[in-house]
Amino acid sequence: MSWKFFSEALFQKAPHALLVHLLIVFVTVSLAIVISVPLGVLLTRRNYQRFGIVALNILNILQAVPGMAVLALALPLFGLGLKPAIIALLVQSLLPIVRNTIAGLLGVNNDVKEAASGMGMSARQILLEVELPLAMPIIISGIKTTTVYVVSVGTLASLIGAGGLGYLIMGGLALFRFEYLIVGAGLGALLSIFFDWALSYLEARITPPGIQVE
Amino acid sequence: MIELKGVTKLYQGQAVPAVQNLSLSINRGEICVFVGPSGCGKSTTLRMINRMIEPSSGTIEIDGKNIMSSDPDSLRMGIGYVIQQIGLLPHRTIAENIAIVPRLYKWPKEKIKSRVNELLEMMGLDPAETRNKYPSQLSGGQMQRVGVARAMAVDPSIMLMDEPFGAVDPVARNRLQDEFLRLQKEINKTIVFVTHDINEAIKMGDKIAILNQGQLIQFGTPEEILTDPANDFVENFIGYDRIVKKLNLYTVAEAMKTSFGLVDEAEFSGINAKIPNAEVIFVRDQGEQLVGYLTAEDLSAQGAQRLTQVARQKRLSFVKLNTPLPDALSLMLENDADYVAVLDGDRLCGAI
Ligand SMILES: Nc1ncnc2c1ncn2[C@@H]1O[C@H](COP(=O)(O)OP(=O)(O)OP(=O)(O)O)[C@@H](O)[C@H]1O
Ligand SMILES: [Mg+2]
Numbered sequence: 001m002s003w004k005f006f007s008e009a010l011f012q013k014a015p016h017a018l019l020v021h022l023l024i025v026f027v028t029v030s031l032a033i034v035i036s037v038p039l040g041v042l043l044t045r046r047n048y049q050r051f052g053i054v055a056l057n058i059l060n061i062l063q064a065v066p067g068m069a070v071l072a073l074a075l076p077l078f079g080l081g082l083k084p085a086i087i088a089l090l091v092q093s094l095l096p097i098v099r100n101t102i103a104g105l106l107g108v109n110n111d112v113k114e115a116a117s118g119m120g121m122s123a124r125q126i127l128l129e130v131e132l133p134l135a136m137p138i139i140i141s142g143i144k145t146t147t148v149y150v151v152s153v154g155t156l157a158s159l160i161g162a163g164g165l166g167y168l169i170m171g172g173l174a175l176f177r178f179e180y181l182i183v184g185a186g187l188g189a190l191l192s193i194f195f196d197w198a199l200s201y202l203e204a205r206i207t208p209p210g211i212q213v214e
Numbered sequence: 215m216i217e218l219k220g221v222t223k224l225y226q227g228q229a230v231p232a233v234q235n236l237s238l239s240i241n242r243g244e245i246c247v248f249v250g251p252s253g254c255g256k257s258t259t260l261r262m263i264n265r266m267i268e269p270s271s272g273t274i275e276i277d278g279k280n281i282m283s284s285d286p287d288s289l290r291m292g293i294g295y296v297i298q299q300i301g302l303l304p305h306r307t308i309a310e311n312i313a314i315v316p317r318l319y320k321w322p323k324e325k326i327k328s329r330v331n332e333l334l335e336m337m338g339l340d341p342a343e344t345r346n347k348y349p350s351q352l353s354g355g356q357m358q359r360v361g362v363a364r365a366m367a368v369d370p371s372i373m374l375m376d377e378p379f380g381a382v383d384p385v386a387r388n389r390l391q392d393e394f395l396r397l398q399k400e401i402n403k404t405i406v407f408v409t410h411d412i413n414e415a416i417k418m419g420d421k422i423a424i425l426n427q428g429q430l431i432q433f434g435t436p437e438e439i440l441t442d443p444a445n446d447f448v449e450n451f452i453g454y455d456r457i458v459k460k461l462n463l464y465t466v467a468e469a470m471k472t473s474f475g476l477v478d479e480a481e482f483s484g485i486n487a488k489i490p491n492a493e494v495i496f497v498r499d500q501g502e503q504l505v506g507y508l509t510a511e512d513l514s515a516q517g518a519q520r521l522t523q524v525a526r527q528k529r530l531s532f533v534k535l536n537t538p539l540p541d542a543l544s545l546m547l548e549n550d551a552d553y554v555a556v557l558d559g560d561r562l563c564g565a566i
Binding site: 109111112113114115116117118119120121122125130133134208209210211 | 264266287288289290291292295297299300301302303304305306307314315318348349350361364365374
């Protein structure tokens with residue numbers, strides 16, 4: 001254990017690696033939200049409901065493939081770098097959000113929807129003002145699952161040259177520099193914990209007060 | 215006016231229609247109650263009126279206009295809708311819940327605010343205390359009131375109410391019914407009211423439509439239905455106490471005798487007491503307080519001197535003009551009385 005390597009890892013390599021890692025997480029999760037929430041909404045609309053099972057099964061299968069394998073597959077298809085890594089991670093980020101969006105929307109009390117539509121609210125108004133706000137805590141919880149997943153599997157992204165905290169870990173392994181390993185893995189763990197905490201806080205904040213009361 | 219013409223609804227995958235060739239018309243300002251056993255098609259019929267369900271055949275007109283020619287959302291905005299489960303939005307305050315339809319109509323904020331307060335007051339809720347609460351903080355009865363207030367927000371001329379008081383205990387239900395009837399006298403809306411409780415139907419309805427297995431069995435005023443049930447089904451549905459239920463339709467005012475005698479106690483002491491010739495004679499003391507009554511038999515059986523005692527021995531009870539007849543009758547049984555006095559304010563106006 002050498003302080004020199006430790007501080008080198010922490011102060012010279014880690015900031016950049018962390019930044020890249022955060023970039024991977026933010027871009028992947030944002031894209032996952034933008035794709036998954038509308039997909040979940042669509043799959044709960046009456047005309048598309050019947051595709052729900054099929055879509056969830058496909059996503060389930062994608063999810064079941066080991067993260068390492070997906071990244072490895074992305075290599076011949078998209079080459080090296082950040083972009084293929086993000087694409088590969090994205091594929092596995094969709095399921096939790098889609099699943100929770102569907103569960104959240106289906107969980108909205110039918111009587112509430114019936115009353116809203118009986119008062120003349122349009123389907124769009126019901127979605128935006130009733131269904132999504134009521135489903136939001138569950139959707140956020142899906143986003144949390146995805147985020148934590150991307151933080152951890154994101155460390156593998158350095159395998160295809162995307163950088164990030166994985167770069168420190170791999171480097172540590174290759175050079176037998178235990179210090180690099182510790183810094184990389186430790187920061188990864190801290191990042192996971194941070195996102196978990198931040199999103200739990202958001203989840204609690206966003207839960208409508210009328211529901212928290214219970 | 216709401217007019218249903220040969221309306222049929224066959225749900226997908228159903229062998230028998232939920233509603234079958236139903237025709238009836240509901241006049242302006244009237245409460246029409248759909249009543250019948252569970253699954254007879256009451257809710258289906260109601261929900262066809264605001265196009266929550268589309269009929270398989272037949273037409274529905276509101277004020278002569280086929281509802282299929284209106285946009286469903288704007289049709290519903292113009293019709294008050296109350297359901298048993300109420301369906302208040304749990305993430306919105308009471309004020310926001312009531313403001314939903316006014317907001318759809320894009321009313322200005324100030325107007326919405328004062329209307330919400332007005333409605334809460336009308337429904338017997340304290341605006342300051344209730345406005346900012348969430349539905350989960352209210353009792354069942356309070357939620358029902360908010361549900362009704364919400365449906366009346368933009369003062370629609372038609373209200374559809376599907377078991378609106380179904381989710382509260384009988385005492386609260388009775389209160390809500392009474393209050394709603396009183397309110398209806400002022401607001402005079404055309405109301406379609408669904409219940410499976412015949413007593414509620416008799417109490418609330420100007421007209422009652424009895425449904426069974428999707429068919430209209432009888433349509434008429436409560437009195438017509440109680441007097442002349444169309445068939446065995448209706449008779450059974452009303453129950454064995456048809457006569458008692460019918461009594462409920464009447465108040466003391468409609469059944470009392472307006473010819474009665476009234477004498478001062480002091481008169482009895484005179485030998486030639488001027489005793490009026492009436493079936494019942496009320497007796498009052500010097501202070502003009504009623505103290506008892508006499509019947510025609512008492513007069514022939516007793517000497518004039520003892521009449522005072524006889525009159526005072528009988529327990530005299532009083533009812534008001536608008537007391538339901540059965541209440542007056544049970545009072546008579548309770549007091550073992552032949553007659554009760556009917557008061558209009560504090561003036562004696564009749565006897566039962
Ligand atoms: N969406 C639907 N799809 C298929 N069948 C339905 C649907 N809604 C109601 N039904 C059927 O139609 C019939 C009438 O239902 P409806 O809800 O109108 O009855 P109801 O008189 O309101 O009964 P309740 O007193 O139980 O509310 C029932 O047999 C019911 O099972
Ligand atoms: Mg019903």
